[in-house]
Amino acid sequence: MGERRNFLQSKFFWALLVSACLGVTVWWQPFFITRPIKIIGTSVLWPVQSFFAPVAFELQDMKVFFQSIGEYKRANENLQKEKLVLETENARLRDMAAENKDLRKQLELLPRGTYDLKSATVIGRDVSGLGNWIHINQGSDSGIKPGMAVIVEAGVLVGRVDEVFPLTSRVELLSRAESIVNAVTLDTNAEGVVKGEHGLGIVYDMVLQSDQLKNGDTVVTSGLGQVIPKGLLIGTLQDVRLTDDKLFQRATIQSPVRFDRLRNVFVIRGEK
Amino acid sequence: MKVALYHSLLFIFLLAVQISFLDVLFPDFLVPLIILSAVVVWTVGLGFRQALWYLLPLLILYEVLVVGGIHLLSIYGVLLAYGTSFLSRRMLIENSILASLFYALGIISSACLYQWITQEGFHKAWSAPSFTSILFQILIAIPVFLLTRKILFAFQSRMDTLRSDRALMIR
Numbered sequence: 001m002g003e004r005r006n007f008l009q010s011k012f013f014w015a016l017l018v019s020a021c022l023g024v025t026v027w028w029q030p031f032f033i034t035r036p037i038k039i040i041g042t043s044v045l046w047p048v049q050s051f052f053a054p055v056a057f058e059l060q061d062m063k064v065f066f067q068s069i070g071e072y073k074r075a076n077e078n079l080q081k082e083k084l085v086l087e088t089e090n091a092r093l094r095d096m097a098a099e100n101k102d103l104r105k106q107l108e109l110l111p112r113g114t115y116d117l118k119s120a121t122v123i124g125r126d127v128s129g130l131g132n133w134i135h136i137n138q139g140s141d142s143g144i145k146p147g148m149a150v151i152v153e154a155g156v157l158v159g160r161v162d163e164v165f166p167l168t169s170r171v172e173l174l175s176r177a178e179s180i181v182n183a184v185t186l187d188t189n190a191e192g193v194v195k196g197e198h199g200l201g202i203v204y205d206m207v208l209q210s211d212q213l214k215n216g217d218t219v220v221t222s223g224l225g226q227v228i229p230k231g232l233l234i235g236t237l238q239d240v241r242l243t244d245d246k247l248f249q250r251a252t253i254q255s256p257v258r259f260d261r262l263r264n265v266f267v268i269r270g271e272k
Numbered sequence: 273m274k275v276a277l278y279h280s281l282l283f284i285f286l287l288a289v290q291i292s293f294l295d296v297l298f299p300d301f302l303v304p305l306i307i308l309s310a311v312v313v314w315t316v317g318l319g320f321r322q323a324l325w326y327l328l329p330l331l332i333l334y335e336v337l338v339v340g341g342i343h344l345l346s347i348y349g350v351l352l353a354y355g356t357s358f359l360s361r362r363m364l365i366e367n368s369i370l371a372s373l374f375y376a377l378g379i380i381s382s383a384c385l386y387q388w389i390t391q392e393g394f395h396k397a398w399s400a401p402s403f404t405s406i407l408f409q410i411l412i413a414i415p416v417f418l419l420t421r422k423i424l425f426a427f428q429s430r431m432d433t434l435r436s437d438r439a440l441m442i443r
């Protein structure tokens with residue numbers, strides 16, 4: 001009897017009893033009791049909650065702010081990497097912009113209204129020919145034919161097409177020794193031929209002694225032969241002298257174009 | 273009457289702090305830390321049977337207000353109170369710093385256990401909390417427990433004084 005009374009008074013018994021009662025309530029779920037309790041409870045709690053909730057939200061914002069510092073650090077590292085990529089991209093685009101500007105400049109200055117031009121990009125050089133040959137990315141498929149004049153900006157003649165392939169062409173530069181182009185000076189109208197000086201430059205040769213040559217005079221194509229149009233700029237005269245046999249005059253031509261830096265050229269396919 | 277009113281105010285305060293403060297500030301915590309801390313503090317301070325008179329209304333009110341009915345937390349709270357009473361009497365560590373750590377760890381362990389029980393019970397996929405998460409919960413649980421203990425002990429002391437005054441007035 002005493003043992004039973006002890007058990008009934010023990011904590012274990014009370015824990016079991018209360019848990020069992022609660023278990024029955026969980027199974028039963030007396031909403032007719034709990035619902036009014038909830039309504040009253042929420043009404044009573046509302047003013048206190050109205051005080052605590054804003055404080056908690058403010059603190060949560062602060063917590064989020066401090067937690068985000070690490071995220072900002074990671075984001076900053078990522079941005080630094082992206083910046084590097086963008087700088088590289090920017091440099092590439094600036095290079096392209098310069099190239100574009102160069103092309104646009106050429107297009108604006110070229111006599112487009114007069115000639116049927118075909119733009120081409122230099123895709124190779126003939127190193128064995130001391131840089132007197134270039135390969136361009138336009139060929140017979142684009143209407144390129146041998147003998148056509150090749151120019152750059154402002155209608156400066158740089159050479160003529162020597163060999164044509166379906167997709168590419170080989171261009172003979174004026175600096176080649178075998179290259180011969182009929183020309184005339186603008187100021188004195190002295191006719192002669194432009195030819196290469198063993199790959200080292202171009203000279204104005206075969207000018208009669210009766211004609212007058214002067215330093216700084218401009219040399220342009222004369223149009224003889226019908227293949228290369230008249231009036232294309234070749235360069236300016238320097239160092240006028242007599243030939244070795246004293247029969248003709250000769251002068252060095254200073255071209256406004258550096259042949260070793262040609263990047264884009266135009267082929268004159270004919271007149272419009 | 274005055275004592276009952278104070279107790280009601282205490283319940284309102286604890287519930288409001290739990291529902292509108294801690295649950296908002298730490299939405300990842302699926303367990304009411306203040307409620308569990310109050311269960312432990314009352315059990316340690318008043319003894320199991322005396323504590324039942326306080327913790328049962330608090331647990332039931334919390335569940336009714338939050339869930340809408342009486343569920344597992346009430347039963348779990350009673351069993352936690354029994355377990356606390358069982359251990360505290362044997363270890364006698366109620367009034368030391370070590371005790372606070374012990375109870376905080378106990379609350380976290382019981383919180384994890386409760387999460388596991390409820391999620392398994394509702395057939396949800398239970399994922400073991402990470403070490404960082406547990407460490408964070410311990411760091412939060414310790415001050416919450418200490419604060420709750422301070423408030424409840426102060427309240428209990430005040431109630432004892434009120435009861436003594438009333439007893440003296442009756443005499």
